[in-house]
Amino acid sequence: MPRALWLLIVGMAVNMTGSSFLWPLNTIYIHDHLGKSLSVAGVVLMCNSAATVIGNLLGGSFYDKIGGYKTVLIGIGTTLAALICLSIWNSWPEYIIFLVGIGLGTGIIFPPMYAMAGSVWKEGGRKAFNAMYVAANLGVAIGSALGGFVADYSFQYIFIANTFMYFIFLCLAVFGYRGISVVNNIKMTEAHPAEVKQNQKNLRALLILCIGYLLGWAAYVQWSTTIAAYIQELHISLKQYGLLWTINGAMIVFGQPVVKVFIKYFAKSLKTQMLIGMVVFIGSFLAAAYAHSFKGFVVGMIILTIGEMFVWPAVPTVAFQLAPKGREGFYQGFVNSTATGGRMLGPLAGGMLVDTYGMPILFIVMIGLFIISFLTTFIYDHNLKEKKLPLKHKKSQIC
Template sequence: MQTDIINKPGLLNEKWLLISTLLSSTGNSMIWPVMTLYMTGVLHQSFTTAGFVLMIGAIISMIGSYIGGKLFDRWHPYQAMVMTSIITFLAVFSLIIWHDWPVFACFIWAANLSMGIEQTLINAFATTVSGNHTRIIFNNMYIVLNIGVVLGTLAVGYLFDYGFALLMMISATIYAILSVIIITKFHVANESADINTGHQLPKEAVVSTASMTYEKFKLTPVLIAIGALLFITYLSYMLWETVMAPHMKTLGMPTRNYADLWMINGITIIVLQKFVSNWANKHPYHVSVILGSVIFALSFFFLIFVNTFWQIVLVFELLTIGEMLQSPQVPAWVAQITPKEVAGQAQGFVSMMISSGRVVGPIYSGVMMDHGWTTTLFLSVFIVMIIITGLLALTLSRRVDKNSVT
């Protein structure tokens, strides 16, 4: 009888995984896109201060990602998900009442921690879903995640002027519903059971696992290159979540245009992702990821030359195509090249690299914007992303076992 999968969840119904992803994304998208705008426009803080708050939050989220991976592999995924969802709800609910400076930052950081854990756990749960290839599951998650982005940013664009507290009330309600779903639907199997056989393990077997040796997650050159690419991708992406709203306002565009931008982005993903995924699924992971990264990087080069809303839309559409090719493929690729026994830590690594980009992105862009170096900001992320994408391609070309990268 196998005992090396104790403390792993049973097979989760994909429907509940997707609904949870949708709710989490919607609630999240009602908070993060307006952080910089709220801190600079309402709380009267500088771009650098706002960037610092988001940087600390991203560090905390990165720690949460690490914790989430460990909890999935070595503790109880269900209990971890329940506790995390409740903490997120409490943090967002508190922002309804306490959203002045500096207590505002403290509750944002608490939400960062729980959301970091939650994202890793959801991705790790996705590797256990039956009935679909892991690649397809992550593509489906990516689609509903972006539906959530559309809904959340629409709410921000049309409700922000009515007050930050209203947005937090709606977001807290969403997280309350998410908590109920997690409590009732994620406890899919007795965690002391062998999920391969469906039989309950004897008490002696459960006790014996206290001294068992867990397989360790090991970084390979390919994983390091993938991690570096995730870092620069999400550092760059943070520009759209932080400085683009104020930048568009500087160009004379209303806040509603920023919400419209994300709505168009989300609709594009919803309509085209299946076509993009069908193409990507016919090719090795690295083909889709590298092509998507190059397209993603080019969008920042073209961003240097735009100054009207529809020009920004076209550039954002280019970025969206690159994102569709890259983002949903990476967690599935990492799951494919790492052992199942470290699924939680592997997805934790993905989330940590994403969070590390979010750490540097806000403070870097904040300092650059405070000095008026907008062009340099866009050009620098373009250059670095092209360099790292090239390094990933070079690393892959040097691998002896070509089958391991497909």
């Protein structure tokens, strides 16, 4: 892998380590420490995610206009400023304001990071995006594991630790990303009508795929929101809950060889890979629905992790391959905003379902969302010409 990609990988790991001190515990903090209902917690997290959606779109647009380096610095600076304030003022309603600022800043960061990764190693195909995905989840494993232990002492230390990690990320970006140059400010010339038509088809295909992507994330995020609070009601400690996400991250990092072999022989296209992942996601919610102890949720988390290893890296890969020249940032911003949209709607919908009907109905509805996601993934490329589909893995692209 190119040196520039390694720098992006390290930065993503540091970024997610910092974020993972806080995001898995947001619902618990709002519900248990600030004394608000799950529905209110859902509204707060929806505001955070709405800001992230705006940040995703801004980050993608900024990347196409001013480049990745400046865009990443804008995102980190915004996040760091909000975290410093949150470390000082973390009561109600200040918590909402600064959480929105964090969402905006982190939203700006992701599109340029992924777009730069794809641009600096185009010949790597899926490898560049999978490497970023693995790095992100390594950060999740480290941050969530440490976060659970730190939160047992004081949530104040969670805010401080998050701030410290983003300061490290800022230093890495300032001194490491300046030299990363990618061709992104391409002046669009008048395209051939056939090319315009194909680009329109590609965009429609991405829109259909992202409907399922949004619904999938809306269901997935229940593990860090409503299911997190449900686990507390079963008297499972914060340390054990943090370990669930440690298992998630560790499996993603160390399970890559197994995933590589499986994809090579059983899921040679990105579409097949995603469809398998959607089915596995359904299995994870079935396991959680019948879990009444920590071991049961461990099983559910293991199944959940297998599903996400097939789905989450594949969607930005498809987006990068479908994007016209000079629009890579916009496409990555759109994909990231879709995922964030799911994380925005998920906590609110999940909190309202649990408060009104209880956990059993939540599990049924979430399984239904994954069924819809399976269908949209199945049909998204129906109108694309086969010769234009960048969906088949070459052997060198399998990671």
